[in-house]
C-alpha cells in the first residue's frame with residue numbers, strides 16, 4: 001500500500017480534487033461494527049482518503065455536530081481498542097487517517113497504538129491537542145512505520161511558525177480555515193485565500209482546507225488555491241440522518257470540481 005503522501009500526490013498529479021470525508025467511528029446504528037460499511041460507502045463514492053474520528057469525552061476543537069456524534073458513539077460503546085480491532089478487518093487502497101485527541105492514545109499506550117495500526121490501512125494521524133513541541137512523544141514510534149503525522153496549521157500561526165509546521169510535512173497539510181471549532185456557519189475571512197495560497201507555496205505536500213466546508217461552492221472556491229478539502233460536520237450529520245444518497249452525490253460532484 002502507498003503512503004498517504006504518495007497516494008494523495010499521485011491523485012494531485014492527475015489533477016484530481018482531493019476529497020477527504022471525516023466520520024466519527026461508532027456513530028452508526030450498529031456501533032463500531034458499522035464502521036467497515038461506512039468506509040466502503042465513502043470509498044465507493046470517490047473519497048481520496050478517509051478521516052476516522054475517535055470519540056472522546058472532552059473534544060475541545062469539536063463543534064456541536066461532531067461533539068454530538070462523539071456522544072452517540074461513546075454511548076454505543078466505542079473505544080480506541082474496538083475501533084482498531086475493527087479497522088484490522090477493513091481492506092482498502094484508500095488511506096485512512098485517525099483523528100484523535102491525545103488522551104485515548106495515551107491510555108492505550110503510544111507504542112502499542114502505532115504497532116497495532118501497522119495491521120490496518122491507517123496511514124496518517126491528526127492529533128489536534130498535541131503541539132509541535134510535544135510531538136516527540138509520538139514521532140520516535142512513527143520512524144519505522146509508514147504513518148504520517150499530519151500538521152494542522154491555523155490562521156493564527158505567525159509566518160515563522162507556519163514555515164516550521166510544514167517543513168518536512170508528510171501526508172498532507174491540514175489548513176484550518178477559521179478560528180474556532182469544527183462545523184458549518186462560519187464566515188470565512190476575506191484574506192483566507194491569500195493565506196492558503198501562501199501555505200501551498202511553502203510546501204510540496206498536498207494542502208487540504210478544512211472546517212466549515214459544506215457546499216460545492218466551498219469546494220470550488222478552495223480548489224483555486226489548495227489541492228482539496230476535508231468535509232466533517234456536513235457528512236456526519238447527513239449520514240446520521242440517513243441521507244446517504246445526498247452524501248454520495250456531494251462526494252461525486254466535489255471530486256469533479
Ligand SMILES: O=P(O)(O)OC[C@@H](O)[C@@H](O)c1c[nH]c2ccccc12
Nearest residue numbers: 022061128182183211212231232233
Ligand atoms: O466539521 P468540519 O467543519 O467540516 O471540519 C472537519 C472536522 O470536523 C474534522 O477534520 C475534525 C473533527 N474533529 C476535529 C478536531 C480538530 C481538527 C479537525 C477535526
